[in-house]
Amino acid sequence: MGIQFRCANVRRAQVLGTSAIPLNGIDFLEVLDQDAPPGVPRQRTLLVQMIKPAPWGLSALNVRIDGGVRVTGIRVVWVLRAADASPADVAAGLITPAERSFYNGLPAADRTLVVRVNQAGDFSPYTFRLVRSPTDPAPPTGFDPVLSMVEFSFKVDCPAEFDCAPDQPCPPQPATNPPIDYLARDYASLRQMLFDRLAVVAPDWRERNPADLGVAIVEGLAYIGDYLSYYQDAVATEAYLDTARRRVSLRRHARLLDYVPHDGANARTWVQVQVTAPLTLPANTPLLTRVGGAPVRILPDSPELALARQQRPLVFETMHEARLFPAHNQMTVYTWGDEGCCLPVGSTQATLRGDLSATLRPGDVLVFIERRHPQTGYRADADPQRRHAVRLTRVIAASDPLGGQFADPPTADPVAVTDIEWLAADALPFVLDLRDVAVPADDRDESGEAYQPASVVLGNIVLADHGETLPAEQLPAVRDPLRYRPVLSRTGITFTAPFDPAEHTIPATRLVSDTQPPATLPAITLTSPAGLWRPVPDLLGSNRFQTEFVAELEQDGRLYLRFGDDRNGRAPASAEPLVAHYRVGCGTIGNIGADALAHIVTAESGIQQVRNPLPARGGSEPESSAAIRQYAPQAFRRQERAVTPADYAVMAERHPDVQRAVATRRWTGSWYTIFITVDRRGGLPVDAGFETDLRIFLERYRMAGQDIEIDGPIYVALDLAFIVCVEPGYFAANVKAALLERFSPRTFFHPDNFTFGQPLYLSQIVAAVMAIPGVRWIDTAGGSGKPTRFQRWGQASRGELAKGQIDVGRREIIRCDTDPNRPEHGRIEFIMEGGQ
Structure with a gap:
């Protein structure tokens, strides 16, 4: 340890020498120079006097000398006690006879340690330390931690004009700072504060003419201070979610809470292109909303296109290549x-x-x-x-x-x-x-x-989305790669969801209406000598070789590009030319109505008509700042990990096609398996394709070491029969037809009306029957000889009629299709009485 303080009277060595504490230490160190015996090299022998007798066993491994400017790395050759210098040391060549006599004759030879070094040091200070070993800097056993080291100089006997005693007074007290009004933060208060300070340091200067140079300098400094105060306040404002005003700051705060603000999405629609001859329509073909006086097919870079653009039509572009045939018109x-x-x-x-x-x-x-x-x-x-x-x-x-x-x-x-x-x-x-x-x-x-x-x-259907491809834009030159944040010159950048033209299993309705704004990315690509740069949600998963960037949308619609740091994502090189290719057009303005598109910009001939038979959907605006502040603090409350079986059921119900799910955890021999029973919307079967889709959907929530098995529900077929009395003046056949329609799988027993564990109450049947015009009453009483039934199909009654409900298990769903071809799917009968 080193001394961290300075004292006027050092008493530690005195106390240690007069007490019975079993600790030793260094009293002082002397460098043999002019007093060295004949034949002894000068400034290479150190006489270290201890407070108590020097212990046995100290060697060159227990001594370390640090310091030096020109001469460093001084090595200890040998170490011995002055009182122990013997003829054997002379015979070994360590010392001369004159040295032996000199060391033995020292006044405190038993307390003096003689240390020989390989070379003399320079004029800078050195530190002599006693250590346990070359690898352990702690003092040897029995030595005081403070007095196990001493600072010395090899040139202490060199001629000097000054007192050799070091002067180490305590440092003076720091000067007090002048009083500053830290509330002065605007131009006027800063200007007045500077004038007040000048009145103290330069009382003779009283000029206040605005044309004076001194006044101009003061006012310039006040302006700079006002600007810096505003910047400081702005930075402090952006540091918190509740006070941040920039959308980029809000987005980053929200990401810390695991909430991803969305930047909007562009609209999509299905477009029909009628042709007179077979042709292949390339992707990214522009389509325009209806403008007056323009033909259906507009040539690129033609006067007709320039006139059409003057009316500011919305531009859509085809998302894939399409083969078109006249027979499909x-x-x-x-x-x-x-x-x-x-x-x-x-x-x-x-x-x-x-x-x-x-x-x-x-x-x-x-x-x-x-x-x-x-x-x-x-x-x-x-x-x-x-x-x-x-x-x-x-x-x-x-x-x-x-x-x-x-x-x-x-x-x-x-x-x-x-x-x-x-x-x-x-x-x-x-x-x-x-x-x-x-x-x-x-x-x-x-x-x-x-x-x-x-x-x-209608055939020849092509998927198109809102947005217009602009000419390439040269980005500003890269000067500082780590601080490079270019901004695109146009606003309203298109944000679009991923689309794979080769994926043919996605339903047509979902391709248009199921666009998820949080999953959208800007339609931007960058090109440079390094290759193609693509946008990503964040750079956390990017390595230092990947050419990726993050696009951050600001409140005014401008889009800033943020690159990596050569650790998470590649950073652009200095002076690397970057060219941006992007589209503009996004938001709810793209949700056009049916038959709004009427023109196509292409050089392909043979196009007869263009129309969108269905309206465009999916266009949404960027999430507002108020919405981010409201929803981001609640994001961490939404669980994103399935741990218990109930969690797996909840995560499965987040799938848009799942109405209800139940999960069971079972030990399958070597690990646990989660069995998820799913009730699909509309009663659709749980087929292999849906199982694959749901398994991929649940993968982000699944715990490691747990398998997932997906199966369909257990359907409980019903066997129902009731006596219905018909009002006079109504045909019994018509009333019965109305009852069967009311209790068909399309209405009362629709698959979405019942789910797992949901019982059927007799009162529900009575209420629905009595609501049919022409029904006078319904007989639900059982008994000997009565045809009334209220039970499971193919099973004996368990007292459901008396109880007034049919209970089902946690994985069971009731079914009553009333299909004569499949009575095992349930049936309901009505025995009509009265009427005509």
């Missing part, structure tokens, strides 16, 4: 010669007229649309809500040998047809009328047909 559903047909709710298959198997593929998107009103026949009266996009999963060519007619023998040639199927998630949500309707003469198209189908199928 408009297709009709083939009814096999039947009349008055329709596609019911929940349909997932249909038949199209004509052989389209060569051009129509699984993964293509079709749009079912009501083209004319089924009653009036006018196109203007068609319901715009009866439009639905589906993604095909199966396309098979077939034929109708009867040609759509029923003459015997057939009088028409076979008709080629195409059977199509689409994803269950894209099931038809409404009834689509397939009848041919009479077309009024004033609303007939170019064909002039008097009868046309009420509904048609």
